Amino acid sequence: xxxxxxxxxxxxxxxxxxxxxxxxxxxxxxxxxxxxxxxxxxxxxxxxxxxxxxxxxxxxxxxxxxxxxxxxxxxxxxxxxxxxxxxxxxxxxxxxxxxxxxxxxxxxxxxxx
Amino acid sequence: xxxxxxxxxxxxxxxxxxxxxxxxxxxxxxxxxxxxxxxxxxxxxxxxxxxxxxxxxxxxxxxxxxxxxxxxxxxxxxxxxxxxxxxxxxxxxxxxxxxxxxxxxxxxx
Numbered sequence: 001x002x003x004x005x006x007x008x009x010x011x012x013x014x015x016x017x018x019x020x021x022x023x024x025x026x027x028x029x030x031x032x033x034x035x036x037x038x039x040x041x042x043x044x045x046x047x048x049x050x051x052x053x054x055x056x057x058x059x060x061x062x063x064x065x066x067x068x069x070x071x072x073x074x075x076x077x078x079x080x081x082x083x084x085x086x087x088x089x090x091x092x093x094x095x096x097x098x099x100x101x102x103x104x105x106x107x108x109x110x111x112x113x
Numbered sequence: 114x115x116x117x118x119x120x121x122x123x124x125x126x127x128x129x130x131x132x133x134x135x136x137x138x139x140x141x142x143x144x145x146x147x148x149x150x151x152x153x154x155x156x157x158x159x160x161x162x163x164x165x166x167x168x169x170x171x172x173x174x175x176x177x178x179x180x181x182x183x184x185x186x187x188x189x190x191x192x193x194x195x196x197x198x199x200x201x202x203x204x205x206x207x208x209x210x211x212x213x214x215x216x217x218x219x220x221x222x
Binding site: 004031033035040041042043044045048050056058090092097099101102104105106107 | 119122145147156157158159162164199203206207208209210211212213214215
């Protein structure tokens with residue numbers, strides 16, 4: 001039981017390149033999330049999917065797109081990477097709503113030159 | 114506005130000393146709050162949630178609605194407590210978490 005799996009773990013891109021970060025969970029959770037973690041900023045929500053077939057913007061969605069491919073998988077795409085998107089990206093999933101805990105992946109460290 | 118404030122970026126204490134990590138929130142409804150912890154080179158994980166009123170690894174947190182606070186406390190810090198701690202508030206009708214900016218706890222020998 002792997003929980004939440006993110007790929008890749010590390011990536012270096014050049015400005016303007018595109019990239020898709022993959023996330024999969026094996027806990028049959030309904031909700032999935034993408035965050036970015038920056039020093040002094042904490043975790044900020046980029047996009048989330050409260051259920052299969054739905055996606056919604058979070059706090060910092062500009063420059064990103066997402067796809068909830070099925071109940072297990074939720075991908076994050078950078079169409080034209082910018083240095084400001086250099087960050088650590090975390091995917092998370094949650095069974096339901098309210099006071100359920102979110103389960104996090106190991107993160108993807110992304111550098112854009 | 115829904116907001117979580119963790120005023121300290123870094124908190125340094127000696128082993129055996131008491132620890133208090135501060136968290137204040139702004140929320141119009143009945144709040145649901147969590148503490149998450151991220152140890153070095155590990156994934157973020159749930160530490161405790163206010164609704165459970167539990168003690169995990171010696172840590173407790175009490176919701177104070179009058180002061181809109183959810184401070185994390187431990188009477189005697191251990192070296193293994195060194196980590197980044199995040200306070201989080203349930204928002205978005207229960208679908209989202211709003212995180213604070215985090216406090217790095219360093220326990221010195």
